[in-house]
Amino acid sequence: MRTCYLLGHPVAHSMSAVMQNAAFHALGLDAEYRLLDVEMENLAATVDQLRNPDTLGSNVTIPHKVAVAYLVDRLDQSAGAVGAVNTIVNEGGTLVGYNTDGSAAVRALREVYGPLGGARVVLLGAGGAARSVGYALAREGAGLAILNRDEVKARRLAEVIGAESGGLGELGSRLRKADVLVNATPVGMAPNAGASPVEASMLHRGIIVFDLVYNPPKTRLLSDAEAAEARTLGGIRMLVYQGGEAFRLWTWREAPVELMEAAVLDALGGACP
Numbered sequence: 001m002r003t004c005y006l007l008g009h010p011v012a013h014s015m016s017a018v019m020q021n022a023a024f025h026a027l028g029l030d031a032e033y034r035l036l037d038v039e040m041e042n043l044a045a046t047v048d049q050l051r052n053p054d055t056l057g058s059n060v061t062i063p064h065k066v067a068v069a070y071l072v073d074r075l076d077q078s079a080g081a082v083g084a085v086n087t088i089v090n091e092g093g094t095l096v097g098y099n100t101d102g103s104a105a106v107r108a109l110r111e112v113y114g115p116l117g118g119a120r121v122v123l124l125g126a127g128g129a130a131r132s133v134g135y136a137l138a139r140e141g142a143g144l145a146i147l148n149r150d151e152v153k154a155r156r157l158a159e160v161i162g163a164e165s166g167g168l169g170e171l172g173s174r175l176r177k178a179d180v181l182v183n184a185t186p187v188g189m190a191p192n193a194g195a196s197p198v199e200a201s202m203l204h205r206g207i208i209v210f211d212l213v214y215n216p217p218k219t220r221l222l223s224d225a226e227a228a229e230a231r232t233l234g235g236i237r238m239l240v241y242q243g244g245e246a247f248r249l250w251t252w253r254e255a256p257v258e259l260m261e262a263a264v265l266d267a268l269g270g271a272c273p
């Protein structure tokens with residue numbers, strides 16, 4: 001039996017074990033995925049144990065994505081520029097760090113929008129997810145405006161990515177000219193599912209609204225966007241694609257992403273917009 005882990009703190013809410021174990025089972029692989037709640041002081045020792053031959057690797061989540069980038073032996077280019085790792089692969093005792101968040105977001109958004117070159121994107125938030133998604137969208141040739149509660153953080157991220165930046169006061173005017181809105185803040189996430197990071201009156205039918213929040217599957221922001229006749233994309237597709245890419249890196253097998261998505265939806269008990 002080979003094992004994969006999720007390293008984070010906390011991890012109990014995670015959907016990763018649900019979808020990865022569904023995938024291992026469907027492909028008849030003798031492997032299992034376990035959630036590991038790791039405090040910062042134990043992180044280095046825990047990462048070191050991933051070199052064990054029985055371990056395929058791990059996912060990494062809040063708050064360890066940046067720290068882990070300094071603990072692995074090598075960074076793939078997907079993690080190098082972003083400076084954060086969400087997937088570790090144990091290559092015969094050598095730990096390689098990848099970041100599958102950005103490519104997963106681009107893949108999910110492309111399915112709805114098409115090629116993203118020249119798309120005008122308002123990216124809300126400047127934390128870890130915004131960083132991964134921002135880099136990936138910029139690589140696709142999208143024009144980005146990063147808006148964040150802490151404007152200084154938005155400016156710092158915008159400078160390295162080559163984007164515009166501002167505060168939340170600019171949301172209305174920026175959205176009028178935008179093709180895509182990406183919410184990379186946790187606003188609207190359970191248990192605060194009634195909240196939205198954007199006033200409903202700012203949404204319009206000319207934009208696609210992509211909410212990275214996946215619990216609940218249909219957030220208040222997505223409901224408001226539907227009411228404004230905007231197209232919508234929830235966070236589950238990205239979640240499944242980042243997990244699917246990690247699965248492929250560990251097992252060298254194509255991930256059964258439809259089945260993984262069904263497992264997540266079943267666990268969350270909702271319909272995906």
Ligand code: NAP
Binds near residue numbers: 101189213242
């Ligand atoms: P993070 O690093 O903590 O960053 C959070 C960002 O949201 C910061 O920019 C923060 O602004 C902003 N923010 C927090 N509370 C806010 C509020 N009340 N009003 C306005 N802005 C607020 O978190 P993260 O890792 O980037 O995750 C963000 C969200 O993305 C989470 O809901 C997470 O579940 C989701 N996510 C989804 C996927 C997926 O696969 N679908 C993958 C990764 C993350 P300040 O800088 O001003 O504090």
